Amino acid sequence: MDAAMEYFEKQAAGPVELIGQGMEGAVYDLGGGQVGKVWFNRTPDEVLPLQEFLDELKAQDLPFRTPEISAVDEVGERAVSIEAKLVGTPLSQALESGRVSQQQGLDMFVDVVAALATTHAGSASRTLPVVEESAPFWRYRVSWGDALAGLVSRRADKSQHYLQADVEGFEELVDHVLAKLALLELRNLQIVHGDICTPNLLVDDDGRLALLDWGFYTTAGDNTFDASTAAGFYDMYGPDARAIDDQLLGRFEELGHDRGRMYLYRAAYAITTATIYSEDGSDGHYTWCVNNLNREDLRAAL
Template sequence: MELIGQGMEGAVYDLGDGRVRKIWFDRRPDDVRPLKEFLDELPALPFRTPRIREIAAGADGQAVHDEHLLTGTALNESGLTESEALDAFVAVVEALGPTTPGPASKALPVLNQPFWRDDLSWGEALAALVRRRAAESHRHLRRDVTDFDELLEDLTTRLATVEPGRLSVVHGDICQPNLLMDGPRTAAVIDWGFYSTAGDNTFDAALAAGFFDMYGPDAQRLDNLLLDRFEALGHDRRRMYLYRAAYAITTATIYDADAGDGHYRWCVGNLNRLPS
């Protein structure tokens, strides 16, 4: 087996026969089955998506599963022009807009926590997640974000009133390494499950604009350019800012509980730049 990728939750190996194997660090087989059901439920899209085959337990009880190998070159390594790369981002978000999520989309945890409840709307479920995650990061965010307590109250109040016209399948992590390209065409979209759910397609637009270039010298220019493009396609700009703030609070310390990493600084920067 050849190691081809490793993230926070597991390592992925190429088996050399058209399959890859993921070995999870902490999840058990029962933890991964909701993701398999979600992926099996995804509708036909203009790009390939992962499909988990059998799920087994490793030597230490951790989940191990095989998938078909999805071919393509990660967008950040593809050599495409800026214009082509931006077009690919917009096309992926727009392809998800007309999708209809099924029951597995609502059963899937978000950030490893239950998300949907029958008595909550999309906006209310997101507001509840923001409140839970804010409690875990409060001491850091209160220190680094101007008037954080007031921002949190305003944000959760506004989120709870959001009523999108329809629910779509949300990927939640549309970033350059997760788009596998065949020339200028997106061949596959990978790494579902971190923030995937049934939700508002504008949520994916808001995040994709920020994720295109998170840390480079042109990050703000590219972010604004994509926000402009998504707004022209009908995504409300104020709602995109609202969702960006929700994402920033819910993931601020997801990778480092001590708030010492670049992702935390990116989240804080977004929260401090929110328009009034």
């Protein structure tokens, strides 16, 4: 990390200060409207496709701000990037402080998903890997359903030791998910963010939004996938989590998203990410995934 700091100090217009870090990397304020990112597990060759994708994303003319990568380099065997700084407060903090009301936050989520429904996925969105994988999500795949089914199958094999114990009829559930994904026939694909949650949505002083952290589950796909997952991500662990989830699912259904398909994608997401943060299923995300896979309404739909 010292080598990366030295690199950033040469690029910086002011003091280099840590802004925060997530699963994929640590982000530093460089001053002058720029930030630097140290990627934990990606090489420069793996970050360059993301840079190309973000350029493709910018051309979509979305009503919220998105990241832009101006440079990609390698320092101390780690990929580093220089990006435009997106100013604002994470929605999670704005909700906690009361600066943004619950209703306003829910409306923001619905608006972001609805805006992504207007996008058109290009070639750059098909080159990205998702979750822990290194190969592009669309590699050798001819359809969205086929690509997602392949991921579900691979990740189910990796997590089955734990999920078989905690999810009733897990193997049969996986079979149902794979069968339904195989039936999907979608001609027009949108850009899927895949991780629309309150920490990833910034709100500035003028109420403008910015959507961060593209890349974890970002690909060319079905906007209903973002509707399904965003509904569950708004409040994952609070006492009102299920009620808020159901409310958002209902709002997305009113916008034309099929309830059964949203449940299908929720199951696919839960299977593919259950052990993404802890291989032994010892974290809260694993519990959230298990609870979703055991939901009566989800199981009935599948």
